[in-house]
Amino acid sequence: MPLSGLRKLILSRGKEELDVYAQAFVSTCAAQHALNELDALDANDELTPLGRILAKLPIEPRLGKMMIMGCTFFVGDALCTISAATCFQEPFISEGRRLGYVHRNFAGNRFSDHVALLSVFQAWDDARMGGEDAEMRFCEHKRLNMSTLRMTWEAKVQLKDILINAGFPEECLMNQVFNNTGPDNNLDVVISLLAFGVYPNVCYHKEKRKILTTEGRNALIHKSSVNCPFSSQDMKYPSPFFVFGEKIRTRAISAKVMTMVSPLQLLLFGSKKVMSDGQQIILDDWIKLLMCHEDAASITALKSAMEALVVEVTKEPEILSQLDPVNEKMLNMIRILSKPSTAGINLMIANSRGRCLLHLQASELIVNQVSDVGSPTDAELPKFIKFTIFYVACNHFTIANVKD
Numbered sequence: 001m002p003l004s005g006l007r008k009l010i011l012s013r014g015k016e017e018l019d020v021y022a023q024a025f026v027s028t029c030a031a032q033h034a035l036n037e038l039d040a041l042d043a044n045d046e047l048t049p050l051g052r053i054l055a056k057l058p059i060e061p062r063l064g065k066m067m068i069m070g071c072t073f074f075v076g077d078a079l080c081t082i083s084a085a086t087c088f089q090e091p092f093i094s095e096g097r098r099l100g101y102v103h104r105n106f107a108g109n110r111f112s113d114h115v116a117l118l119s120v121f122q123a124w125d126d127a128r129m130g131g132e133d134a135e136m137r138f139c140e141h142k143r144l145n146m147s148t149l150r151m152t153w154e155a156k157v158q159l160k161d162i163l164i165n166a167g168f169p170e171e172c173l174m175n176q177v178f179n180n181t182g183p184d185n186n187l188d189v190v191i192s193l194l195a196f197g198v199y200p201n202v203c204y205h206k207e208k209r210k211i212l213t214t215e216g217r218n219a220l221i222h223k224s225s226v227n228c229p230f231s232s233q234d235m236k237y238p239s240p241f242f243v244f245g246e247k248i249r250t251r252a253i254s255a256k257v258m259t260m261v262s263p264l265q266l267l268l269f270g271s272k273k274v275m276s277d278g279q280q281i282i283l284d285d286w287i288k289l290l291m292c293h294e295d296a297a298s299i300t301a302l303k304s305a306m307e308a309l310v311v312e313v314t315k316e317p318e319i320l321s322q323l324d325p326v327n328e329k330m331l332n333m334i335r336i337l338s339k340p341s342t343a344g345i346n347l348m349i350a351n352s353r354g355r356c357l358l359h360l361q362a363s364e365l366i367v368n369q370v371s372d373v374g375s376p377t378d379a380e381l382p383k384f385i386k387f388t389i390f391y392v393a394c395n396h397f398t399i400a401n402v403k404d
Contacts, residue, residue, distance in 0.1 A: 038065050039311055050314040053166050057159060059083050066197030069310055070190070071163065072320060073331060076173040077156075078190045079197070080163075081121055082114055084155035086245060090224060090257070091120055091148040098223050098230060102142055107226040108180025109347045111237055111260035113245075114194055115187065116226050119180050124149050167317035188338040195243045195261050195270035200284070202270050203255055205240045208233075211255060215286050219247065222254035238345045241266055241287075262343035263289055267299050268334065274300050299337060305330045 035041045038061055040051030047055060050065070057064040063083045070079035090113075092103045106116035106123075120142075127138035139146040160173050178187045195202075203211040208229055209220045221228045227242070229235040237260055245257030261270060271283040274296065281289045281296045289296070309327050313320060323331070340347050 035061060038062065039307065040065075048311070048314070050311060053163075053314055056162050056166070059086065059159070062199070063197050065310065066193050067159065067163065068168075068314065069193050069196065069306065071168050071172040071317075072306075072309060072313055073186070073189045073193070073335070074172045074174075074320075075176065075186050075190050075193075076163065076168070077160065077175050078118055078178070078186075079193060080156045080159045080173065081118060081152070082190075082194065083197070084152050084159055085117055087155055088148050088152050089145070091117070091145045091152070092224070093143040093145055094224060096223070098228050099226055100143075104226045106180070110180050110187070110191075111227055111242075111258075112191065113225050113227070113257045114191070114259045115178070115180050118178055118187075118190075120144060121149070121153070122177060125175070169318065169321050172320055183339075183341075185335050185339060188340065189335055191259055191261060192265045192269055192334065192338040194259055195265050195268070198243050198245055199270055199272070201244045201246070201255070202266060202284075202287075203242050203244060203258070204287070205235075205237055205242065208235070211242070213247065213253075213255065214284065217253075219253040219255050221258060222248070222256040224256060225258050227258050227260070238340070238347055239263070239343070241270075243270060262340055262345055263287075264299065264337050264343045267296065268303060268337060302330065302334055302337070306334065 032041065032045065035051065038050070038054070040048055040054050040061060042048050050068070053068065054061045054064040057067070063086065067076060067079045067083055070076045092099055094100070094103070103116065106119040107113070108115065108119065123142070124135070124138060124144065128135035136146065138144070139149070163173060164170055176186060178184050178190075180187065200214050203213045203219065205211050205221075211219050211221060213219050227235070227237075239260050239262050241261050241263060242255070242258045243261055244255040244259070246255075248254055248256060266283060266287065267274065267281075267289075271287070273282075273284050275282045275285075276293055276296075279290070281291055281293065283289070305327075309330070336342055
């Protein structure tokens with residue numbers, strides 16, 4: 001129902017029905033605002049090409065857009081798997097206890113429930129090639145729910161089929177093997193895009209199971225997470241920042257399905273409001289970073305460039321088969337910034353971080369990487385990404401404060 005019609009309906013009803021229609025009005029406004037933010041509606045509140053694709057996907061619109069962004073990086077299959085998994089319980093059988101190493105090992109050194117999920121599907125897919133008996137033995141040995149795995153796989157196939165029928169090349173949705181224990185830039189990008197898909201679910205690790213969520217609200221790491229420390233441990237993570245799938249309330253508020261991210265990944269895709277108080281960069285009014293303001297602006301500008309590309313891709317998905325050089329360079333910059341090493345994070349060592357001083361070696365790293373793809377000319381770059389994107393030179397930054 002159009003908003004104007006809903007307003008008239010509210011005014012025409014008696015007081016006893018006012019609350020019902022008022023709630024419907026608020027819900028409609030919130031949904032419309034969310035779709036506008038995703039570029040799913042045009043100025044006339046009609047569905048855009050992106051909106052029409054999102055309307056066909058039986059998942060939350062933000063996850064749908066995340067999948068489309070994944071297609072631009074040719075990691076669409078992984079993000080379809082993650083999106084499909086949100087419809088079901090986790091496949092791990094743990095009887096309500098903390099996960100054991102048989103499950104935690106699936107995360108490798110990524111500190112990520114989402115990566116563990118991808119690794120489970122990778123191993124399960126290999127096992128079931130040996131037939132149903134081999135599949136059952138694998139699930140019993142690894143304590144996995146075979147029915148959940150099968151239902152999630154079927155849901156993923158459905159999501160991929162919708163995107164392929166919408167015109168997306170099959171190559172951008174091909175199954176991939178990820179390395180969860182060593183460098184893997186495709187996996188880095190998946191995690192960056194995940195920060196977009198689950199936004200605003202961002203948290204900061206304080207100690208043991210204690211975390212701070214948006215606006216500094218206290219919560220706990222859920223016991224079903226691979227990141228939940230054992231009772232005698234106080235885990236030290238290479239980065240204190242995580243994104244998560246959902247919050248649940250039992251005796252306390254807990255965050256489920258968590259993935260560690262770098263501050264650069266939050267700046268790229270895990271924040272909506274990026275401000276400066278003259279000295280610090282402030283994300284969504286609660287995460288404060290000490291870093292060069294020009295560099296922060298450069299990184300933030302990439303988000304606008306990515307959004308513009310998604311709009312174009314949904315009009316003509318076939319352009320993904322051969323993107324123009326400018327957009328290829330933009331995607332390469334996002335790939336570089338998605339690397340943990342670009343944010344000075346060493347995944348091979350869980351550092352004792354105190355307040356976590358992270359050193360960026362981006363000046364050296366990014367200049368070297370950009371030289372491989374060539375520097376753009378002024379004529380090649382859209383105005384909003386001109387100058388800055390290919391010359392990010394963050395000497396260092398510090399996580400100055402998290403509002404507690």
